[in-house]
Amino acid sequence: MVTTEVSLEQLERIARKLRRHIVKMLAIAGSGHPGGSLSAIDILTALFFGNVMRYDPRNPRWEDRDRFILSKGHAVPALYAVLAEAGFIPEEWLWQLRKIDTPMQGHPSVKDLPAVEASTGSLGQGLSIGLGMALAARLDGKGYRVYVMIGDGESEEGQIWEAAMAASHFRVGNLTAILDYNRYQLDGAIGEIMSIEPVVAKWQAFGWAVREIDGHDMRQILDALHWAREPREQPSIIVAHTVKGKGVSFMENNNEFHGKAPSQAELERALAELAD
Amino acid sequence: MARPLGEATREAYGKALAELGRENPDIVVLDGDLSKSTMTKYFAQEFPERFFNVGIAEANMVGIAAGLAASGKIAFASSFACFVMCKGFDQLRLAVAYSGNNVKIVGSHGGISIGEDGVSQMGHEDIGLALSLPGFVVIVPADGAQTRAAVRAAAEYVGPVYIRVGRPKAPIVYENGCPDFQIGKAITLREGNDITLIANGLMVAAALDAAEQLEQQGVSARVLDMHTVRPLDEEAVEAAARETGAIVVAEEHLLYTGLGTQVAMAVAKRHPVPMRFIGLTDYAESGAPEALMRKYGLTADHIARQALDLLQQRQGALV
Ligand SMILES: Cc1ncc(C[n+]2csc(CCOP(=O)(O)OP(=O)(O)O)c2C)c(N)n1
Numbered sequence: 284m285v286t287t288e289v290s291l292e293q294l295e296r297i298a299r300k301l302r303r304h305i306v307k308m309l310a311i312a313g314s315g316h317p318g319g320s321l322s323a324i325d326i327l328t329a330l331f332f333g334n335v336m337r338y339d340p341r342n343p344r345w346e347d348r349d350r351f352i353l354s355k356g357h358a359v360p361a362l363y364a365v366l367a368e369a370g371f372i373p374e375e376w377l378w379q380l381r382k383i384d385t386p387m388q389g390h391p392s393v394k395d396l397p398a399v400e401a402s403t404g405s406l407g408q409g410l411s412i413g414l415g416m417a418l419a420a421r422l423d424g425k426g427y428r429v430y431v432m433i434g435d436g437e438s439e440e441g442q443i444w445e446a447a448m449a450a451s452h453f454r455v456g457n458l459t460a461i462l463d464y465n466r467y468q469l470d471g472a473i474g475e476i477m478s479i480e481p482v483v484a485k486w487q488a489f490g491w492a493v494r495e496i497d498g499h500d501m502r503q504i505l506d507a508l509h510w511a512r513e514p515r516e517q518p519s520i521i522v523a524h525t526v527k528g529k530g531v532s533f534m535e536n537n538n539e540f541h542g543k544a545p546s547q548a549e550l551e552r553a554l555a556e557l558a559d
Numbered sequence: 560m561a562r563p564l565g566e567a568t569r570e571a572y573g574k575a576l577a578e579l580g581r582e583n584p585d586i587v588v589l590d591g592d593l594s595k596s597t598m599t600k601y602f603a604q605e606f607p608e609r610f611f612n613v614g615i616a617e618a619n620m621v622g623i624a625a626g627l628a629a630s631g632k633i634a635f636a637s638s639f640a641c642f643v644m645c646k647g648f649d650q651l652r653l654a655v656a657y658s659g660n661n662v663k664i665v666g667s668h669g670g671i672s673i674g675e676d677g678v679s680q681m682g683h684e685d686i687g688l689a690l691s692l693p694g695f696v697v698i699v700p701a702d703g704a705q706t707r708a709a710v711r712a713a714a715e716y717v718g719p720v721y722i723r724v725g726r727p728k729a730p731i732v733y734e735n736g737c738p739d740f741q742i743g744k745a746i747t748l749r750e751g752n753d754i755t756l757i758a759n760g761l762m763v764a765a766a767l768d769a770a771e772q773l774e775q776q777g778v779s780a781r782v783l784d785m786h787t788v789r790p791l792d793e794e795a796v797e798a799a800a801r802e803t804g805a806i807v808v809a810e811e812h813l814l815y816t817g818l819g820t821q822v823a824m825a826v827a828k829r830h831p832v833p834m835r836f837i838g839l840t841d842y843a844e845s846g847a848p849e850a851l852m853r854k855y856g857l858t859a860d861h862i863a864r865q866a867l868d869l870l871q872q873r874q875g876a877l878v
């Protein structure tokens with residue numbers, strides 16, 4: 284748990300390092316999803332290292348911890364990168380991503396890593412699980428908050444909207460969704476495959492407090508995460524406008540890198556761009 | 560002994576679908592944001608007006624397919640095997656199986672041979688789910704050629720069909736196409752008297768390799784390609800039981816609900832003989848496809864070992 288004040292510059296430096304880890308672990312694995320990992324990493328960095336979430340790497344199942352669920356489970360390299368940086372898992376494990384006989388599954392698996400809150404990878408499931416945890420906190424009189432990151436393509440799943448309706452109906456103020464709005468899904472641009480617009484109006488209509496931000500601006504991310512913690516009797520969502528592949532020029536808005544690992548040469552180019 | 564690799568069965572599916580599209584304007588195709596993976600993209604490119612990408616919404620996809628079918632279309636709907644079967648199950652039950660709508664579900668990335676993506680993307684129980692729906696024809700083709708034949712047969716057949724295809728390149732079993740393909744008719748790939756190996760999907764090539772290994776040990780193994788799990792070719796199963804007296808079933812699927820259980824029912828009913836079952840008993844994990852197939856026993860070696868063991872057991876019982 285980070286207790287000292289961290290500067291925006293420090294957070295940006297951490298995010299850059301974690302981007303290096305993401306592309307490196309994917310290149311070593313030889314498969315996986317760079318685009319949605321890179322679009323999400325600034326937000327995950329702020330959550331874990333910006334004095335937002337309470338957690339204890341020596342006790343990952345600490346009852347009072349805040350929960351983070353990566354509902355868009357294919358972005359697991361981003362999750363593993365923050366888990367290693369926070370000390371939940373050794374950094375060397377990152378280089379075992381997707382290898383047989385290791386806990387480093389290709390999608391988050393609670394069975395394999397105690398720091399993972401929900402097994403995901405079948406899109407659409409995470410928000411309901413997060414809602415269940417938020418309700419349990421209320422039943423148990425606990426003060427923890429549940430954060431769930433969902434994808435824009437993932438938002439096409441009906442279950443997301445079932446959870447959205449239920450969360451506002453049950454008035455859970457301790458549930459925060461974060462939409463990684465990177466404008467692409469697997470087959471192409473969201474607007475061409477299946478538009479989710481007007482997405483802000485939809486969440487508002489479902490009874491959620493909504494805040495729109497630039498999901499790569501650390502200041503805006505931190506502000507929004509603090510806004511989400513304000514006491515209220517409704518769930519909150521941060522609609523984060525992001526760039527798929529953010530930080531690596533040839534991956535940005537290039538959906539070829541939705542689910543393709545960088546080659547060795549591409550890795551070197553990416554690492555050069557991400558150098559401190 | 561390793562067979563040359565041919566196209567992936569999902570690739571053959573995509574190509575076959577585009578071919579059918581040229582012949583029959585009533586063929587429509589749906590996908591759930593996986594057209595580049597299920598290979599419905601070939602159809603989409605050629606017939607954009609008859610292709611519906613519904614986004615990441617499998618239950619909705621199955622429902623729309625049912626409506627199209629109820630209005631006279633031949634609807635093929637695809638996603639990964641696990642997503643379309645699990646998320647679309649209630650719709651498959653009421654709007655497709657119970658209603659008898661002419662929907663063809665093709666689930667790609669079946670089994671654990673998808674490799675590194677891991678359990679959440681693997682079809683472990685897709686065939687069992689399809690089998691649990693009355694009226695569903697269930698087909699698991701062995702290679703590209705057989706997939707083309709199966710897709711064609713599914714389009715001609717009136718009623719619900721589930722076809723499972725796979726991600727990796729599949730070893731070639733049918734070098735000259737699969738003209739004898741018929742829904743519900745097993746294909747005898749190898750004659751034998753001592754034991755029968757029954758398999759489908761990728762396990763057919765493994766069973767053929769196992770039969771060659773067994774031959775070197777003086778065991779004559781029959782190999783049946785049971786591409787159709789339902790309706791099961793009970794005649795072929797009974798003949799195998801009568802004539803060889805022992806059966807090993809191999810499948811890339813959980814053992815609780817798949818080819819093995821269907822064959823066992825037929826064997827128990829018609830002519831009980833000792834059997835062995837090769838398949839999964841739990842969820843797998845991430846890893847390289849070949850390494851996973853080895854770790855989870857889905858190999859020719861394992862089939863051959865189980866066959867020898869079964870024969871020994873039977874020998875013991877006879878003495
Ligand atoms: C239920 C389900 N259907 C399909 C998939 C296959 N799939 C994996 S990622 C993806 C696209 C996800 O798009 P989005 O949510 O926008 O994620 P991002 O752009 O952040 O990578 C798809 C269709 C899946 N994992 N789960």
Ligand SMILES: [Mg+2]
Nearest residue numbers: 435436467468
């Ligand atoms: Mg997206």
